[in-house]
Amino acid sequence: MTFFDTSHPSAALAPRSLFAFGARWSWLLFWVAAALVAIFQHGPMPMYSTRTLSVAWEMWLRHSFLVPYLNGQPYSDKPPLLLWLIHLGWAVGGVGDVWPRLLEVSLGAIQLLLASRLARRLFPERPLVGDIAPWILLAFTYGFMFGLQVMYEVLLADCVLAALLCLVPMPHRDAPRFAWFALAVSLGLLAKGPVMLLHVVFPWLLGPLWQPWARREPRRWYAQGSVAILVACAVLLGWALLAAWSGGEVYRQKLLVHQTAGRVVDAFAHAQPFWWYLPLLPVLVFPFALWPRLWLALLSLRRPFEMGWRFLFTWIGPVLLGFSLVSGKQAYYLLPEYAGLALLMAAALARLQQRSPTSGRWLGPWPMALVIAAGGVGLIGLGRLVDRGVVSDPQFATLVPYSVPFGVLFVLLAGVLLLFRRGELHRIAVVALIATVAANGLFTMTLWPAYDFAPVAALLAKAEARGQPVVNLESNDGQYTFLGRLTKPVIQLHGYDALKAWAIAHPDGLIITYPRQLTAADRQQAVYTQPFRGIWLAIWPAPAYAQAQQKELQ
Numbered sequence: 401m402t403f404f405d406t407s408h409p410s411a412a413l414a415p416r417s418l419f420a421f422g423a424r425w426s427w428l429l430f431w432v433a434a435a436l437v438a439i440f441q442h443g444p445m446p447m448y449s450t451r452t453l454s455v456a457w458e459m460w461l462r463h464s465f466l467v468p469y470l471n472g473q474p475y476s477d478k479p480p481l482l483l484w485l486i487h488l489g490w491a492v493g494g495v496g497d498v499w500p501r502l503l504e505v506s507l508g509a510i511q512l513l514l515a516s517r518l519a520r521r522l523f524p525e526r527p528l529v530g531d532i533a534p535w536i537l538l539a540f541t542y543g544f545m546f547g548l549q550v551m552y553e554v555l556l557a558d559c560v561l562a563a564l565l566c567l568v569p570m571p572h573r574d575a576p577r578f579a580w581f582a583l584a585v586s587l588g589l590l591a592k593g594p595v596m597l598l599h600v601v602f603p604w605l606l607g608p609l610w611q612p613w614a615r616r617e618p619r620r621w622y623a624q625g626s627v628a629i630l631v632a633c634a635v636l637l638g639w640a641l642l643a644a645w646s647g648g649e650v651y652r653q654k655l656l657v658h659q660t661a662g663r664v665v666d667a668f669a670h671a672q673p674f675w676w677y678l679p680l681l682p683v684l685v686f687p688f689a690l691w692p693r694l695w696l697a698l699l700s701l702r703r704p705f706e707m708g709w710r711f712l713f714t715w716i717g718p719v720l721l722g723f724s725l726v727s728g729k730q731a732y733y734l735l736p737e738y739a740g741l742a743l744l745m746a747a748a749l750a751r752l753q754q755r756s757p758t759s760g761r762w763l764g765p766w767p768m769a770l771v772i773a774a775g776g777v778g779l780i781g782l783g784r785l786v787d788r789g790v791v792s793d794p795q796f797a798t799l800v801p802y803s804v805p806f807g808v809l810f811v812l813l814a815g816v817l818l819l820f821r822r823g824e825l826h827r828i829a830v831v832a833l834i835a836t837v838a839a840n841g842l843f844t845m846t847l848w849p850a851y852d853f854a855p856v857a858a859l860l861a862k863a864e865a866r867g868q869p870v871v872n873l874e875s876n877d878g879q880y881t882f883l884g885r886l887t888k889p890v891i892q893l894h895g896y897d898a899l900k901a902w903a904i905a906h907p908d909g910l911i912i913t914y915p916r917q918l919t920a921a922d923r924q925q926a927v928y929t930q931p932f933r934g935i936w937l938a939i940w941p942a943p944a945y946a947q948a949q950q951k952e953l954q
């Protein structure tokens with residue numbers, strides 16, 4: 401059975417139906433299946449998923465549905481829409497991490513559906529764009545892996561795409577639907593705050609450049625759009641005022657000032673230079689950065705005057721510039737624009753297919769195949785390298801028992817890319833997603849124990865049940881709270897004097913530390929040790945750790 405329709409005039413791009421559900425929806429079924437496998441391969445990832453779940457848990461525990469909490473303090477970093485959705489599932493099925501994972505898979509599926517709908521609206525004369533855009537979007541390796549974190553970006557992406565769809569003409573109506581636009585922007589603001597406006601404001605401000613109705617009715621476009629945005633901001637402000645009144649003065653200051661002006665003008669976290677996103681773009685669009693045909697399609701663009709092209713240029717370019725100007729930067733901040741990047745690639749490939757339908761051998765996915773094959777060969781030979789001492793890192797040693805079967809799998813996937821000739825795009829998408837899920841599975845079976853906080857969370861839960869106090873010497877991002885269903889905050893301490901005073905006052909207490917090195921004597925004194933991201937996590941009896949620190953100071 402072939403996955404591709406070899407009789408189609410654009411066979412390099414067009415898929416054959418995977419199931420009776422139809423070729424148009426095969427990408428959705430394939431992605432959902434892969435996402436469900438990947439998201440349940442291991443537990444919630446620290447610090448992303450564990451922090452979000454802990455905030456939801458503390459809100460649930462306190463019956464505080466206006467003010468989020470983290471480690472006993474009001475949490476001003478994010479609005480509560482995602483947390484409300486988590487609570488909705490918990491109200492039906494009880495507290496757990498299954499519903500939040502299913503929620504993220506559902507939000508990812510909605511993102512694919514909205515991207516497909518947007519592609520068909522923007523390029524009505526090129527239906528191939530709508531067919532292949534979801535395949536590109538689902539195959540982005542970084543987007544797939546980060547989209548499975550219990551985080552706010554996929555929900556925000558859904559709101560962004562829904563809002564933009566309200567501005568794009570429909571087949572029999574080119575007037576925008578500003579009432580629905582206001583609703584989508586409101587939800588986006590409640591999902592992640594004012595940054596929602598940065599994702600959607602430029603296509604609206606530059607509307608006359610791409611939207612026929614906006615060119616004919618510029619006054620109504622800007623007047624009704626302004627009202628819609630003001631209504632959406634009023635919704636966010638309504639929640640913020642209620643939450644600020646309920647959360648106290650410190651929360652008001654953080655919510656209304658620190659989390660807005662601080663991020664834009666002088667980032668208190670994640671500060672990066674202006675150009676930071678540019679070298680990161682090939683990584684964000686991996687594996688398609690290794691596809692010569694895509695580069696040819698993008699470089700062959702000449703004066704694309706279609707509405708869809710103008711829309712994409714007024715969306716992706718200004719947003720990328722805007723995020724470059726903002727001092728705080730993270731790779732996942734651009735996740736709502738992944739659909740735009742997929743549409744841009746799909747439209748370029750469809751245009752190239754129309755102009756030059758013949759397939760060039762050297763334009764195929766051979767660079768991607770070489771990278772995957774090199775990874776597979778490296779895994780197959782890893783055992784010998786470890787035995788000979790060429791590779792001495794203990795983390796690599798954990799891969800050895802599984803390296804050969806996974807290495808063979810990656811070599812076979814590379815062979816699929818090289819040996820099959822039809823359906824290039826869909827081979828890339830299928831191979832990329834299978835390889836990503838396999839890599840995640842290999843990570844789960846080998847390296848995950850160094851990231852798994854469930855054992856230490858269980859230990860802390862037992863300590864809490866005994867009334868045993870616990871402190872943390874580093875910043876606490878809620879990595880234990882949800883996993884252990886803790887009901888009391890984990891105290892944070894800084895400096896030896898504070899530690900010594902606390903140890904004297906709580907001789908039965910426990911101290912959580914993250915040392916770079918642990919000696920054999922340290923491991924004997926600690927009640928729990930675990931490697932964690934190249935360092936160690938250790939829990940000590942308070943008197944023993946205080947005495948050890950005093951000796952080091954002497």
